[in-house]
Amino acid sequence: MDLKQKISRRQFIGQANCxxxxxxxxxxxxxxxxxxAGAASASNFTDYKALVCLFLNGGNDSFNMLIPRQQSAxxxxxxxxxxxxGSGLAIPRDDLHQITSSLQNTSAGAGYGDFGIHPDLPYxxxxxxxxxxxxxxxxxxxxxxxxxxxxxxxxxxxxxxxFSHPDHQVHWQTLVPQVRxxxxxxxxxxxxxxxxxxxxxSNISMNISLSGANVLQSGTTTVPYITDPGGVIExxxxxxxxSLGQDPILSLAVDDILGHHYQSIYSKTLAQANRxxxxxxxxxKTALDSLSTPFDPSxxxxxTQTYKRxxxxxxxxxxxxxxSMNRQVFFVxxxxxxxxxxxxDPQSGLFIELNEAIEIFWTAIQSMGLENNVVLYTASDFGRxxxxxxxxxxxxxxxxHFIISGGSNNINNIGGKLNGGEIYGKYPDLALDNSSTDLxxxxxxxxxxxxxxxxxxxxxxxxxxxxxSTVIPNINNFSxxxxxxxxxxxxx
Numbered sequence: 058m059d060l061k062q063k064i065s066r067r068q069f070i071g072q073a074n075c076x077x078x079x080x081x082x083x084x085x086x087x088x089x090x091x092x093x094a095g096a097a098s099a100s101n102f103t104d105y106k107a108l109v110c111l112f113l114n115g116g117n118d119s120f121n122m123l124i125p126r127q128q129s130a131x132x133x134x135x136x137x138x139x140x141x142x143g144s145g146l147a148i149p150r151d152d153l154h155q156i157t158s159s160l161q162n163t164s165a166g167a168g169y170g171d172f173g174i175h176p177d178l179p180y181x182x183x184x185x186x187x188x189x190x191x192x193x194x195x196x197x198x199x200x201x202x203x204x205x206x207x208x209x210x211x212x213x214x215x216x217x218x219x220f221s222h223p224d225h226q227v228h229w230q231t232l233v234p235q236v237r238x239x240x241x242x243x244x245x246x247x248x249x250x251x252x253x254x255x256x257x258x259s260n261i262s263m264n265i266s267l268s269g270a271n272v273l274q275s276g277t278t279t280v281p282y283i284t285d286p287g288g289v290i291e292x293x294x295x296x297x298x299x300s301l302g303q304d305p306i307l308s309l310a311v312d313d314i315l316g317h318h319y320q321s322i323y324s325k326t327l328a329q330a331n332r333x334x335x336x337x338x339x340x341x342k343t344a345l346d347s348l349s350t351p352f353d354p355s356x357x358x359x360x361t362q363t364y365k366r367x368x369x370x371x372x373x374x375x376x377x378x379x380x381s382m383n384r385q386v387f388f389v390x391x392x393x394x395x396x397x398x399x400x401x402d403p404q405s406g407l408f409i410e411l412n413e414a415i416e417i418f419w420t421a422i423q424s425m426g427l428e429n430n431v432v433l434y435t436a437s438d439f440g441r442x443x444x445x446x447x448x449x450x451x452x453x454x455x456x457x458h459f460i461i462s463g464g465s466n467n468i469n470n471i472g473g474k475l476n477g478g479e480i481y482g483k484y485p486d487l488a489l490d491n492s493s494t495d496l497x498x499x500x501x502x503x504x505x506x507x508x509x510x511x512x513x514x515x516x517x518x519x520x521x522x523x524x525x526s527t528v529i530p531n532i533n534n535f536s537x538x539x540x541x542x543x544x545x546x547x548x549x
Contacts, residue, residue, distance in 0.1 A: 102254075102519065106432075106518055106519065107432070108387070109431065109433040109434070110387065110436055111411075111433060112229075112271075112390040112436045113391060113436070116222065117437045118400055118441040119437070119441075119458065120138075121138075123192050124153055124174075125169050126171045126172050130168045133487045134147060138445065139444065154179055156174060156182060156478075172484075175404075178411070179412065181459065184419070187477070189462065189475065189477050191460050191481060192480040193482050193505060194457050194484040194505070196482060198229060198439075200215065200234055201534040201535070217236065220439065220454065221452075222395070225439045229273075229436050229437075230436075233530055239272045241530070242272070242275055243274055244273065245264055246264065246277070249264050249279045250278060253279075256384055261282050262282040263382075263384055265282050265386070266281040266282070266284075267285060267387065268388055285366075286365035345373070348375055364413060364414040368417070384518065391410075391411070396441070396449045396450060400450055428462065429474060430463075432462040433460070435459055439454050440457070440501060444498045444499045454500055454503055460514075474547050475546065475547055476547070479546075506535055509535060509537070511529060512529055517547040522540060
């Protein structure tokens with residue numbers, strides 16, 4: 058900007074809003090404009106916990122991720138998937154990484170106790186055997202428990218836009234599937250507002266996205282702080298270090314304009330928002346630069362997008378003390394899972410990418426001693442049809458997911474909260490002629506609600522039971538023997 062050119066304060070602020078810090082950073086700063094709900098709370102969180110959502114955008118065909126391996130059950134799987142090779146979608150049994158579950162918690166009976174993990178996910182096998190990973194089977198958006206009979210006779214309310222990509226993506230992120238659109242806001246945003254007192258000293262949002270704006274992390278007054286693997290979004294040339302290309306004169310002008318006492322509420326609020334946004338970006342960059350090994354985005358420039366994003370997450374976690382963070386929620390999205398036209402090869406490539414990225418990420422987490430303080434979990438639009446459409450699979454409903462954290466069964470991680478090395482929920486009967494969950498073409502009716510799945514995470518994160526229905530509005534539609542761990546996966 059030419060400082061000799063006359064420009065009004067209103068014009069400058071408008072330009073700063075649009076061009077300088079970016080919409081994402083501006084919105085992040087709005088957290089500073091409200092009185093936090095926990096300001097009056099005397100209890101502060103002294104420990105550190107972080108949730109990492111790995112969203113598989115497009116609908117992962119997760120019945121090729123977790124596969125029954127016992128011969129009779131595998132035969133049913135192979136038949137419904139159309140066989141191995143040709144137009145068939147089945148993975149060869151001998152290629153699977155074998156795992157077992159002692160829970161026998163399936164809708165298909167004892168023949169489903171022996172499972173296999175997709176051959177391109179060997180690290181998940183390692184974590185499962187160590188007790189650091191658990192699977193959750195047949196999860197999907199529900200308003201309340203629904204049987205096949207109730208689905209067919211219409212006696213239970215169903216999610217809006219059933220089998221639709223945008224609707225199910227939003228349902229997973231709002232946990233309000235009876236409403237179409239993002240008006241209910243995200244459950245991560247609501248959780249940040251309930252737990253706003255956890256990070257009283259930080260001017261950075263509890264919710265940090267590596268994949269742009271999203272519904273999950275947006276609340277009534279909460280928005281995510283958005284960054285990317287390339288580093289922090291900063292005001293161009295702002296700062297006092299000319300060797301870094303910064304312009305002290307411009308910076309002084311910015312400070313003067315944003316520090317002006319405006320009479321207009323709108324101008325005052327906008328100026329303060331820009332001020333807070335700049336300060337947040339500076340604090341964020343300073344924290345990353347202060348690490349013993351400063352973050353260098355060029356070192357990962359040639360890597361996969363999942364690896365780059367999870368690497369940035371690990372760096373932000375490393376800077377947690379400098380950022381004054383006790384609680385954080387991260388959002389990482391990987392698209393490309395809508396495999397109508399072809400399933401096997403594209404999914405294989407994505408699994409290879411995920412396997413490598415998760416291994417490097419979790420190794421970094423372990424090196425920081427945070428394996429018991431971090432939970433990585435998967436989410437996706439929906440599962441996919443078990444039957445082939447000729448080369449791929451189509452939109453369905455229930456699917457399989459996994460959670461990674463320090464396991465209580467792992468002798469090397471004493472004190473871990475994850476009851477890993479198990480498959481939770483009810484793995485469905487894949488013999489569709491006998492199935493109590495098949496809606497047709499192998500569209501599987503979920504037997505575990507997303508609400509129960511997310512309640513496991515929210516309880517572990519520290520959401521009190523008194524606020525659980527605020528974070529997860531439909532949770533009281535489902536009954537659990539232990540509300541503090543609805544599925545028994547995580548100990549709070």
